Amino acid sequence: MKISNVLKPENIILDVTATTKAELIDELSQKLNDNGYLSDIEQFKKDIWAREEQVPTEVGFGIAIPHAKSTGVQSPAIIMGRSLSGIEYSTESCNLFFMIAVDQSSSSEHLQTLSKISTFLMDELFRAKLILARDQEEIVRLFEQAEEQDAQALQRPKKYTGKKVVGVTGCPTGIAHTFMAAEALKNAAKELGVHIKVQTNGSTGVGNQLTPEDIAEADGIIVAADVKVDMDVFGDRPVIKTSVKNGVHHAQELIEDAIAGKGVVLNQGNSNLNEAKEKTRLKQPKIYSHIMNGVSFMIPFVVAGGILIALSFMFGIHAADPNSPDYNAFAAFLSTAGGSAAFALMVPVLAGYIAYSIADRPGLAPGMIGGMLATIGGSGFLGGMLAGFIAGYTIIALKKLVKGIPDSLQSLSPVLILPLVGSFITALIMYFVINSPMAWINESLQGWLNGLTGSNAILLGALLAGMMASDMGGPINKTASAFGLAMFANQIFEPSAALMVGGMVPPLGIALATTLFKNKFSIEERNAGKAAYIMGASFITEAAIPFAANDPLRVIPSNIVGAAIGGGMCMALGISLQAPHGGIFVIPIAASNPLLYIVCILVGSIITACMIGLLKKPVYQPKSNSSDPSDKKALTTMKSA
Template sequence: MKKVLSEIKNHVLTGISYMIPLVIAGAVIMAISRVGGSLYGLTDIWDAKYAESGNGIIRLLHSIDGFGGTALGLMFPVIAAFIAYSVVDKLGIVPGLVGGMLVKDINAGFLGAIAAGLIAGYICLWIRNHVKLPQSMASIVPVFLIPVLGTLSTVLIINYVIGVPFTALNVGLENWLNGLSGGNQIIMAAVVGAMVGFDLGGPVNKAAVTTAMALLTSQVYAPNTAAQVAIIIPPIGLGLATVFAKKKYNTELREAGKSAIIMGLVGVSEGAIPFAVESPLKVIPSTVIGSAIGSAMAVGLGAVNQAPISGFYGWFTVEKWPIYVLSITTGSLFVAISSVVLRKKDAGEDNSPIEEEDYTFDEAEWES
């Protein structure tokens, strides 16, 4: 059972890895359009009425928003297709794509897309392994039998078995998140931030980030805001810790600190991993709490990030970006200061030059 769950996790992570660039591309293109629209005082550049605007730039911005929406709309078909691809190679792509499109149409959400990919992949795998035809007809299995039977079986299961519960779950989640306000929304943001800061790019982190990104298609922005803030707080905070207290870190970690700051600024939380591996019981509590503080502060004070971008190049497209940046700074400083306080001076390095004679080999002493 453990092996099966591990395989499923790997298939899902493969699908996510193919989905993320698509989501980023679509959301960034839409963000560019909406920032451009805001320069003209337009907060609804996606509205169809702007397709006939007398201003050519506004028409262009409206079209660009539509292009980004097209890319973002492919998110569920792509993740389903590449989960199926991970299970059974290229044989699963067509059933996965069609299953993902059906999930999108019935609003079964991110979890529905994952289920569609796994269903398509394992159905095609079963057909490939168990349907045996004479040698003269074997070639029709990959080009006809699997695409037809695999796709038909997948869409029937989605539409008549899992579609209704997954749609209800997705709609319920959207309504719950949209209904959050005040303290409840802050708690939600803190939980998302803590998950992102927990394993620094691991499965808990990815679960929070990808779910938040998927909710962008439903115009639910608070989880994404929380996640994107939390992604960059641990590496920046731990990098700053090596600047604030150099004597507490050896040369290797001080160099890792420089890289961590840069990786944090471009939105790569894995920059914090060397510190977490070296001292997990001291580092992870700091990153969890610091990320939760920054995320809760950003969402609670009204910052809104509509794009799945955590790097500095996307900060100024955020609604109320000064609050957003202040939240990142606050969380990062918490991580830095708490890490310094919890850490003793590194015992492996005293930062003084080592005399050469300390390493002199005494042959007579060795022989004695």
């Protein structure tokens, strides 16, 4: 059913007389009643107001769509009202009103027809035409034209109808980028007419896992990930291998390339898939991906350990010390679980999973043993990273050496020969070569950081926080995070505080800007801004990415300046943070001064919001050279809406 069948010229009021929301609902309801669409006007208005009390029906862009499914409706209809001067509806002034009346027996066809109107109203040009329409017949024609264009778009054949693509996405933290890339690929596939299934390697594990049948039936394969993904499952199929960031921003091109067969055959059809994978890694080692894989497994230990230690402080700063008069057994338990257990495992886990990323399971034990030696020998986080690489590439070399051993001994290779020999070589290098110089570097860096005061501390805090805000999850952000984790492993907690400020300010500042400067953002951006409040408070910096991508020259500098000022304040005040992840959920128990810390975050966010508000241009611009005064007034009204 077409909209023109339920939106009649006689149900269009070009200039409503109402000046308030209540008067508007009365005026539109009365018009429907006068034209014979209502059987009980009082019941219909009661149902309209019941719907408004649940959630106001303004939808942004100066539009409100009051509606109700009511026993007081005789036949379904739409009535439109227009007010060029605007009516304060609920939270904003509206100019266009569409009251939808649906009776209890309306078919799904009626409901779909009535709901279709909201999709047309999202088009800026279409709304402008409604504002400028001179009579009721022109408004009906506008809807008829929109429906015709919509029907033509549905009939237009998709470019790749019938094609199938599978994908895998994964980012170091497994929180935001992983699912943003998956959603981007799904949306692009829908636009191209491609069936797609995307596996997400997220923080809680693998979601929507690909089956052998999925892979066998696929016309193209995409892996958009910055962490290790098992490529063996793809056999000798060509794979498009790229970063998770490209999955977010270039989804359509990736799908087209995958279908065109532009991927690389990583396994070369060799029956020994692991051997081919090792050759690829030896030629093109992906250091960044390996480090981030280790960091992603390390983070839960950092967070859990930091929070447990912070909880022990609730009983007193020295409550975990048996020699202190404030000693508390439960506080000692928390401190032991967090410090002696979780923190002790941080570096071994980092090293183990760097080695795992390079050499699969045989690298895990040598890597973790090398990481534990880094902890014991004082080389810490930096030594742990080196241990992971030493173990990983040692295992790869050993695999090549043992390839020619008798078949009877091959089964012992992954469980005995490789872990044993790999651990021995890694431990030997760490103990006699790496630990001493790395421990000296660690101690020197620790001494330098402990001696930072005044302007030096402010500059360090500003630099770290600014780096966090610069590319929001990219290499610069990760470099700053790695530095902070290294200092955290050495029990220097001030850099972690500055880093979390740098990660929280961009999304919170942008969210605040969408609230304070509504005319600078579209309705979609304002809705995304609401989500950014929650994500920013949870220390998910990636919530700022869509805004930065749309307007990088204004948003990114604003993010960096706000974050740098907040981070500098944080270091100047000497605030430390013993749980470098978790946002607002850990601040009350993990920050040395929670109130001042929140002030630093708020100051940075406000500065970012104000800069964005000053730099960005309004979404709508009035045409100053319009020759028709009524047109100019209408456009100005739209801008205010």
